[in-house]
Amino acid sequence: MIKAEHIYKNFGDIHVLKDVSMEVNKGEVVVIIGPSGSGKSTFLRCINLLEEPTKGQVQIDDQNLTELSPKQVVKVREKVGMVFQHFYLFPHKTVLENLIYAPMKVKGLSRDEAVARAKELLKKVGLFDKINQYPNKLSGGQQQRVAIARSLAMEPDYMLFDEPTSALDPEMVKEVLDVIQSLAESGMTMIIVTHEMGFAKMVADKVIFMDDGQILESNTPENFFNHPSTERAKDFLQKIL
Amino acid sequence: MNELITGFKQMAPSIPYIINGVWVSLGIALGASILGFIGGILLSLCKIGQVKILSGLAHVYTSIFRGTPLILQLAIAYFGIPQLFQMGDVNPLTCAIITFGLNSAAYMSEIIRSGINAVDKGQFEASKALGVSYWPTMKDIILPQAIKNILPAMMNEFITLTKDSAIVSTISVTDMMRRSQIVAANIFSYFPPMLVSLVMYYIIVMALTYLGNRLERRMRRSD
Ligand SMILES: Nc1ncnc2c1ncn2[C@@H]1O[C@H](COP(=O)(O)OP(=O)(O)OP(=O)(O)O)[C@@H](O)[C@H]1O
Numbered sequence A: 001m002i003k004a005e006h007i008y009k010n011f012g013d014i015h016v017l018k019d020v021s022m023e024v025n026k027g028e029v030v031v032i033i034g035p036s037g038s039g040k041s042t043f044l045r046c047i048n049l050l051e052e053p054t055k056g057q058v059q060i061d062d063q064n065l066t067e068l069s070p071k072q073v074v075k076v077r078e079k080v081g082m083v084f085q086h087f088y089l090f091p092h093k094t095v096l097e098n099l100i101y102a103p104m105k106v107k108g109l110s111r112d113e114a115v116a117r118a119k120e121l122l123k124k125v126g127l128f129d130k131i132n133q134y135p136n137k138l139s140g141g142q143q144q145r146v147a148i149a150r151s152l153a154m155e156p157d158y159m160l161f162d163e164p165t166s167a168l169d170p171e172m173v174k175e176v177l178d179v180i181q182s183l184a185e186s187g188m189t190m191i192i193v194t195h196e197m198g199f200a201k202m203v204a205d206k207v208i209f210m211d212d213g214q215i216l217e218s219n220t221p222e223n224f225f226n227h228p229s230t231e232r233a234k235d236f237l238q239k240i241l
Numbered sequence B: 001m002n003e004l005i006t007g008f009k010q011m012a013p014s015i016p017y018i019i020n021g022v023w024v025s026l027g028i029a030l031g032a033s034i035l036g037f038i039g040g041i042l043l044s045l046c047k048i049g050q051v052k053i054l055s056g057l058a059h060v061y062t063s064i065f066r067g068t069p070l071i072l073q074l075a076i077a078y079f080g081i082p083q084l085f086q087m088g089d090v091n092p093l094t095c096a097i098i099t100f101g102l103n104s105a106a107y108m109s110e111i112i113r114s115g116i117n118a119v120d121k122g123q124f125e126a127s128k129a130l131g132v133s134y135w136p137t138m139k140d141i142i143l144p145q146a147i148k149n150i151l152p153a154m155m156n157e158f159i160t161l162t163k164d165s166a167i168v169s170t171i172s173v174t175d176m177m178r179r180s181q182i183v184a185a186n187i188f189s190y191f192p193p194m195l196v197s198l199v200m201y202y203i204i205v206m207a208l209t210y211l212g213n214r215l216e217r218r219m220r221r222s223d
C-alpha cells in the first residue's frame, strides 16, 4: 500500500503541490492525468522521495518514509521501481549490464542469478536479442522497454511511471504500453502518469485528475471519462480527446 | 656561422644524452598526472558534495595552486619547506613529481567537476530510484561517463604538464632542458643543444596530440 497524506511541495516561492492525498492499495493501478505543470511528476517523485515533500507524509506498507533516515529511504526505494519519460538507461553499460547492475550492487545477487533474471525479463519485454547492445543502438521504444525491465529486475512491489511514452515516436507507443498493460494484468501495483487516455481507460482502476498542484477528481475511469464533475476536467478532456 | 657548425659538431656525441632526458620529462608528467587525477577526483567530489567545509577547502586549494606560479611552488617545495622543517636534502625528482601532481590536481578537479556536471541529472535519479546509494552511483554510473567526456581535456593537461616539466631544471633535476644546459655549458655553445631539446619537445607534443585525437575519435564512434 502507498499512502500520501497532505503533501505540500514548494520550490522557493513556487507552490507546486498543495495538500495532495492519495492511497493506492495492493494490486491497484492508478492513472494520474492533468495539464502540463500541474505537479504530476513532482508528486510521483515525492512518493519515492526523489523529491522531499515540504510538508506531509508518505507511507509505504508499514513505513513512514518522511521519518526514515536517508539510509533507510534508499532501502525503501528498492521496493518502488520508477520509469522515466527519458528512460535514463546507463549509456556506458550494455543492456545486460544495465539490468544486472542494481540487483548485484544493492541486493547482493550473484552474477549468475542476476543474469538469469535479466534474461527472463528481456524475453518478457521482447528484447532478448538486444542483450549485448548498448542503449544508443536501440530505438526509443526499445530503450523504454529495457528501462522497464531494469526496474523489474529489482523485483519491486510497486512501479511508478512518469509519462513513459511521451518521448516516443507514435509508432513505438504501443509496444511500451503493451508491456505496461501486461504488468497490470500480472497484478503489479502501479501509479502511471500519462497522456494516453485510451490506455488510461483500459488499465486504470482509478483515475486521478490533477490541476494546479491539487487533486480535483479521483474516480473510476468510467465515471471520470463519462461524467467528469469539475469544469477543469471537462475542459482538459475536451482539449485532449 | 663557423662557430655554429663547430658547436653542432662538438655537441653531436651528447645528443643521445639530451634526448634520453625525455624519459625524465615524460616520467614527471606521467607521475604527476596519476597524482593529479586521483587528487582531482577527490577535490571535485568535495566541491560538488554537500559538506560545506570540504567544498570550501577544495576551492581554496584550487584557487591557491592556480593563482600562483608553478615555478615558485616548486621552489617552495624544494628549497623552502625542507629548510623550514630541517628535512636535509630531498630528492629533487620526487619533489618535482609531488609538486606537479598537487598542482595538476587543482586543474584536474575543475575539469572533472565540469565533466560530472555535464552528465544528465537523470542518470543520478535513475540509479537512485533503483535503490543504489550515492557513492556506488558516483563511482559506477556518473564518473565513468564524466571521464569519458573529459578525456580530451585530460590529454591537454598531460601535454601541458610535459611542457611545463622543463622548469624542474631549476631544482637540478636532469630532464631534457637541464641536460641541454649542461651540454651547452661544456661546449660553450647554447644554440645547438637547445635546438635538440626544442625539436624533441615538439615531436613529443605532436605525438601526444595525435594520440589524443585518435582516442577522441574512437570514443565518439562508440557513442
Ligand atoms: N526542481 C524544480 N525547481 C523549481 N521548479 C520546479 C522544479 N521541478 C518542478 N518545478 C515546477 O513545478 C511545476 C510542476 O512541475 P511538474 O514537472 O511536477 O509538472 P507536470 O504535471 O509533471 O508537468 P508535465 O506534464 O509538463 O510533465 C512546474 O511549474 C515546474 O516548473
Ligand SMILES: [Mg+2]
Pocket (backbone or CB within 6 Å): A040, A041, A042, A162, A163
Ligand atoms: Mg511531468
